Amino acid sequence: MEGMDVRLSGYGAASTAPSHFNRMMADFAHSFRDGIDINLGVGYVNEKTIPVELFRTALEAVSADTTTYRQAFNYGGAAGSPNLTRALRDFIARRQSPLPESYRIVIGPCGATSILDALTDLLPAGIVVTADPNYYIYSDTLERKGFRILAIPEDAEGPCLASLQRKLESLGGEASAISFFYFVTVNNPSCTILSNARRRALLEVAAALSKKQNRRVPVFYDLAYELLLHDPAGVPFRSVLPEDELGIAYEIGTLSKVLAPALRIGYLAGPRGDLMTAMVQKTADTGFSAPLFVQDMAAYLLDHHIEGQLAAVNAGYREKALAVGAAIQEELGPHLEEVRGGSAGFYFYLTFRQTRTEPGSPFFERLSHPADAARAKVIYIPGQYCVHAQGDLAEKGLRQLRLSYGFEETDRIVDAVRLMRAAL
Numbered sequence: 001m002e003g004m005d006v007r008l009s010g011y012g013a014a015s016t017a018p019s020h021f022n023r024m025m026a027d028f029a030h031s032f033r034d035g036i037d038i039n040l041g042v043g044y045v046n047e048k049t050i051p052v053e054l055f056r057t058a059l060e061a062v063s064a065d066t067t068t069y070r071q072a073f074n075y076g077g078a079a080g081s082p083n084l085t086r087a088l089r090d091f092i093a094r095r096q097s098p099l100p101e102s103y104r105i106v107i108g109p110c111g112a113t114s115i116l117d118a119l120t121d122l123l124p125a126g127i128v129v130t131a132d133p134n135y136y137i138y139s140d141t142l143e144r145k146g147f148r149i150l151a152i153p154e155d156a157e158g159p160c161l162a163s164l165q166r167k168l169e170s171l172g173g174e175a176s177a178i179s180f181f182y183f184v185t186v187n188n189p190s191c192t193i194l195s196n197a198r199r200r201a202l203l204e205v206a207a208a209l210s211k212k213q214n215r216r217v218p219v220f221y222d223l224a225y226e227l228l229l230h231d232p233a234g235v236p237f238r239s240v241l242p243e244d245e246l247g248i249a250y251e252i253g254t255l256s257k258v259l260a261p262a263l264r265i266g267y268l269a270g271p272r273g274d275l276m277t278a279m280v281q282k283t284a285d286t287g288f289s290a291p292l293f294v295q296d297m298a299a300y301l302l303d304h305h306i307e308g309q310l311a312a313v314n315a316g317y318r319e320k321a322l323a324v325g326a327a328i329q330e331e332l333g334p335h336l337e338e339v340r341g342g343s344a345g346f347y348f349y350l351t352f353r354q355t356r357t358e359p360g361s362p363f364f365e366r367l368s369h370p371a372d373a374a375r376a377k378v379i380y381i382p383g384q385y386c387v388h389a390q391g392d393l394a395e396k397g398l399r400q401l402r403l404s405y406g407f408e409e410t411d412r413i414v415d416a417v418r419l420m421r422a423a424l
Helices: 010-014 020-031 052-064 082-095 111-122 136-144 161-177 196-213 274-286 292-304 306-335 362-368 410-423
Strands: 103-107 127-132 148-155 178-184 219-222 249-254 266-271 336-341 347-352 400-404
Touching: 010 136, 020 136, 052 292, 082 103, 082 266, 082 292, 103 274, 111 136, 111 219, 111 249, 111 266, 111 274, 127 161, 136 148, 148 161, 161 178, 161 196, 178 196, 196 219, 266 274, 292 306, 306 336, 306 347, 306 410, 362 410
Parallel strands: 127 148, 127 178, 178 219, 219 249
Antiparallel strands: 103 266, 249 266, 336 347, 347 400
16 A cells, blocks of 8 residues: 555645645744744734733623523534624624614634635535635635636725626626625735725626526625724725625624634624525534634623724724834835735735745845844735736736734834835
């Protein structure tokens, strides 16, 4: 049997080659020097935003009230905690408008990512229409599972409608292979905010395609960073769910960015029907939804403390965004073609005029392997990883990078920006 190995599925074989994100996370875990190196790449939330004391309060409340939080430390149902789904409905109604009664909420087994992964099992492998730059972690997953990406370049409001229409028309008969549309409303990596008008227009495109093909083509809006709209001039987000006449719109939400990633709370809101029923069964197959006591803690926090927590988190990120944005302009401004972000989420997306940023480029090597071993190395996400390799932005991506102002403190990020200037 020497030289022989286990026979793998197509997905298994594709997974033997670690993704860019997987390699980056492994490198961060094993070679990052705390207090020396500077992480602008791995998108961790800032530790100061995690309300540890509130978690203690929530755990005590859940443990003490066995009537409201029934059997909180036992197995829960695959659809999620009734307390949490109710609390999410109430929270959504307070922030925007009530979720239609014909829509339901289900909780994923391990954060929003588990919901995204479930879609790859529940929907037929085909073409996924998404933005460019795109959420590279999910795009990598989709392609390993046999999907194809139709990447639509962004403008200031989100995926460009003219480009979308042109690319859909160029598909011809292949448009029947479109499996679903997927858009992050505060885009990761670019932090471009999907405007309310563009959000509605994208739904109309999906609705027109659905009618033309006599089938429901779903469109998923990933709200991962919507709760981090920290720019006071920002226009409040407006959900399209109440306007969805065909029942094709779904929203994917998370509490990771405003409470804690370790809660692993992700949810899917959408019209009742086969997809939502299948999502619950998929969650049951995975091992039920997130731990029940964690869901009930999240419900308690949504009911009693979320407004104060949101205000504190957004104030912190706003302060950092302003300081880092100013440093970027002062230190890197002459070298930059475009800067996006700084109004929501915790990323800036930089496009240089001439400097290449991919691994192996002088800029990347200077920052990741400084000549002086005692000097800080700077980790960022190269734009090469963020744009689709066969898309319109493949060349431009070689001059781009994503910079996170989430994890590190402001002074460390400013130091990193200065090191970037030195590298330039």
